[in-house]
Amino acid sequence: MATYRKCKKLFQDATKVIPGGVNSPVRAFKAVNSEPIFIDRAKGAYLYDADGNKYIDYCLSWGPMILGHARTEVLTQVKKVMAKGTSFGIPTELETQLAGMIVRAIGSVEKVRLVSSGTEAVMTAIRLARGCTGRDKIIKFIGCYHGHVDSLLVQAGSGAMTLGSPSSPGVPKDFTKHTILLPYNNTEMLARAMNKYQDRIAAVIVEPIAGNMGVVPPREGFLKTIRKLCTGSGSVLIFDEVITGFRVKYGSVQDIFGVKADLTCLGKIIGGGFPIGACGGRAKLMNKLAPTGQVYQAGTLSGNPVCVAAGIATLKLLKSKAIYSGLDRATGKLCDGIGQALTERGTEHTINRIGSMFTLFFNAGPVTDYVSAARSDTKMYAKFHPAMLREGVYLPPSQFEACFLSARHTQKDIDRTIIAARRAKL
């Protein structure tokens, strides 16, 4: 029987010096009415907590660890680069190399600005869209989360949804008055809003596959309609691919849906587990960023050579090893197995999946937007999560997040996870 004695002590110590004992709210396990485990180490598909408990990890640091934890090829490159110094605040060739890999991987991206987080990537894209169009209004979709940038922290997904605080205190009304909220997958309301605000909309920002209300794929035609309306009104189309970038395929999901974004935000996987973000797009737009243009943004550690080295090593492996078809097959088997296990238990559920990102909703389904996602039985999820933890399976500690597979998850791991879903005490 797993014990969490050390984890409990570490959590108590942490809460004395860190708000809530965590450095990001969704890690606090509040949505599953438990206390967080504290990780000692990780390797491949596995986490090991301070009490020595081992887990098969389906959160993968919220997405980045697609190659598995502590991947040798990545760490070798990181160590090599670190030995030459870790931060200069002066350009390095490595940044050009990573930016070049992203440009070659994503057809709509001609130039890239590297930053240190997904939030910064989105902040850059929003400011650039407003700077280039001279407009103020931004359309975002309810349940999508784009980092904790003030103007978008309204009815956001992820932690904001989990914590049930649609708009965070501390964000002045003035900062969100230009943010228009629409239901995801609703092309009719989008058309009405675009028609109403016409030439006042700087940008539409969207997660092309939503991951922050749980995984919600775009309905047929949804993304193409956004593209058409943005083109018609001169608004910038921003794809927030912080989760989907290099997750579902090498590069962007824009190829899958046949839609080219004007700006693309990236993060997570392109840093291989190190702090990173990126905003990329057509050179005409990107050149409006300082120092070539007037739109200001900056960052002491933007393009940090150690983070960039991890990103380069990660993308090289992703490109060379044809990992994606295997990930897709394995995730399909896992989801089928979990679905069957819960059906046999008579537990109402639906699973949304694209490639190696999926969400098990305790919900009859279909889950197609925030309203349907919010109908999920979060109490049931709050029982399932700790029960799976005791079975040695680590899922995201919230119903409204995405699960991920890595290249290191084996058939044995999948089989064990399915058995755990069958045995988990609900």
Ligand code: KE4
């Ligand atoms: P960061 O600033 O956390 O690097 O990225 C913000 C962000 C932007 N866009 C999308 C689509 C994202 O999913 C995120 C961050 N994702 C959450 C989990 N869904 C990070 C976990 C956390 O907040 O601790």
